[in-house]
Amino acid sequence: MTDYGHDLRFGSFITPANAAPQQVVDLTRTAEAAGLDLATFQDHPYQSRYLDTWTLLSYAAARTERITLSGNVINLPLRPPAVLARAAASLDLLSGGRFELGLGAGGFWDAIEAMGGRRLSPGEAVDALEEAIAVIRGIWDAGNREPLRIEGRYYRVDGAKRGPAPAHPIGIHLGAYKPRMLRLIGRKADGWLPSLAYLPSVQALADGNAVIDEAAVAAGRDPRAIRRQLNVGGQFRSGTGGEQLLSGPPQEWSEQLAGLALEFGVGDFIFASDDPEAIATFGQEVAPAVRELVAAERAR
Template identity: 70%
Template sequence: MTDYGHELRFGTFLTPTNQAPERVVALTQLTEQVGLDLATFQDHPYQSAFLDTWTLLSYLAARTERISLAGNVLNLPLRQPAVLARSAASLDLLSGGRIELGLGAGAFWDGIEAMGGRRLTPGQGVTALAEAIEIIRGIWDADERRALRVEGRHHRVAGAKRGPAPAHDIGIWLGAYKPRMLRLVGRMADGWLPSASYLSDLGDLARGNAVIDEAAAGAGRSPDAIRRLLNINGVFARSNNGFLNGPVEQWVEELAELALDDGVSVFVLGADHPETIQRFGEEVAPAVRELVAAERSRPRPPEGPGAALVMDVPAAAEEAEHVPAAAPAQDRYERLGVFPTPDDGTRLSPRSGELWDESTRPTLPDRPGPEGGYDDTGRALGQHLVDVHDHLREELARLRDLVDRVRAGALSAGDARSAINQMTLRQNDWTLGAYCASYCRVVTQHHTLEDSSIFPHLRAQEKELEPVIDRLTEEHHAIHRVLDDVDRALVAFINRSDDFAPLQEAVDVLTDVLLSHLSYEERELVEPLARYGFYAGQVGSPRRR
């Protein structure tokens, strides 16, 4: 148990869609009105459906009075660090000290390259981020008279003038999950900003804190100097249906536990629904503050900062029984060298939660790699699933673009429907059958396999895969129904072109459920496919644990 003692803050994670720019402005102002402390926005400069995040932050700074504003997180590969440093300091001065700086090493590299950025490996991304932080802090150090020089591998400044200094000490928060990034948080950052949906389980918070704390101590820093933030998603419901899916009282208890046990002091809710934001600000946040304050007022053991709160003996015994002994699930991908695409938690429609409950998804436990490790064929199998899914993600972006063009009057609904029906998304074999057929065309030139071949094979290899496969199959059927909803909405729009809302809603639901599903499928199946292949004999004899 670790409570770093920071004052609690609560905020929102809003979608910067450009289809209704006034909506994101209104939701930001609502964030302020209901007493929340922070409004944040994802930053994908290559995403044509989004407003530019830095422009949005600047506009919102003039339309709000109290709350802090931040990117969550800014796309550093497309934002030059010296210029970003001056932009952040300037906006902080203009807003009266209300800007924070969330940074990421980069993701979605196809989009970054398409916008002129340079693709980096994970290791290069960490190095580039460290260099950027050094430059940003150097620009802000306006009291230093010497010109700033940083000769980095990826970022450099050669005699840059320093300043301006921001109005307050801007926090640099890093979105981080893997060990190298976590160690960078400990050495150089002011905060750790993961998303709960990216974590294999909430135990990853404790494991991440341990890595950060060790790196901080090694750099001569106090672990208490580093804030722990968390992006969350949730649903208000009458009964407990899983983590943050239940009544207000459940939310309060679960968030207070994260504050007291894992040191989380900033909770950022991904929500674009006014009622959800209002309840989070007016009901949840004050109650969590009150509960945490009451617990913090209890006597602490004498070990010093960061010590756990005193618990009664039965509670302590129960806590000890549930300490996970396994290595973090992320280790399986480090060992494999193939990394699933995480779900960033963004949801465009409250209806998407009606399709399925993500908290009930079965998941595989972490385990050691196969004896002898993974071979090149296995790694290629795992990576190919990610690659095929990336193609589906690109098609989804194209689908949304077609619908945007329909809305703007640049394309007829009939033409859009025809184009969408030609996409892989609309074919019956876009799931693992398409994955295998595609892989076999590229690699072996003569195999044609369908879902019915892969799933029975994986079931036969590992009993624990059965509930995962059952759930994936259910989600496949649900997604096809959502695709049919999009088609029906297009037909309805042809007959009544004055009401675009049902079509937009259908596309938003598809975006939510498809991106969530693809991330889940990669998370659970990348490693088993690399271990066992997708049919008996495909990679020699099945590789056992």
């Protein structure tokens, strides 16, 4: 049982479909009205059926007031990290500190290459991501007057001016499943963002946490400084879902999510749905109940 003691956050994972662009923004506003903390969007720049995620994030930030926005996750191979760092800091400044940076190493290499990106092996993609994190943090370090120089194999900056600094310390959260990426999270990142549907079992959360924690300790970091996020999906039903996760009434969802928080350390639950009623139920019924259950157990 691993509870990192994080304040719980709840979010939405909205499909950025360009067939009904205003509907995507309306769902973001629905998530905010339902009291959710996060609105996130997948980023596949090679997918012609999707809005460009960065443009959507910027537009959604202007149409909302409180909710934090993030890519889930931003496609690094098609977004140069120095430019991405300035874009992230700019959006954070414009939104009043409401941006978080979810990053992915890339995976659909045929599509990435078709868009002009460079094909990398899985190991190379992890190395490139680690270099990119150094570039991004270096750009954000606006108080450092020394020009940024990083001689990476994949990303090189030679005398770049730093800044702007974001409005708040932007968290870098990595979508990851395999040990090498998990170790990178332990060393360098602020959060782990897998999808429950892509994990072989719930036990994989504990296994991943162990790899991250070991790497964090070896790097001199406190594992509790790393948030554990989780994309979840399911359906609200009147009858119990039995042993199936997230397939019953809101109270059953709340009990199951509270268990994931207390047993596996999940601090952020991000609900994948484009149904406004389901998003409202998640924010107005499930999230408060999970917080109550976890607070009561922690108080013991």
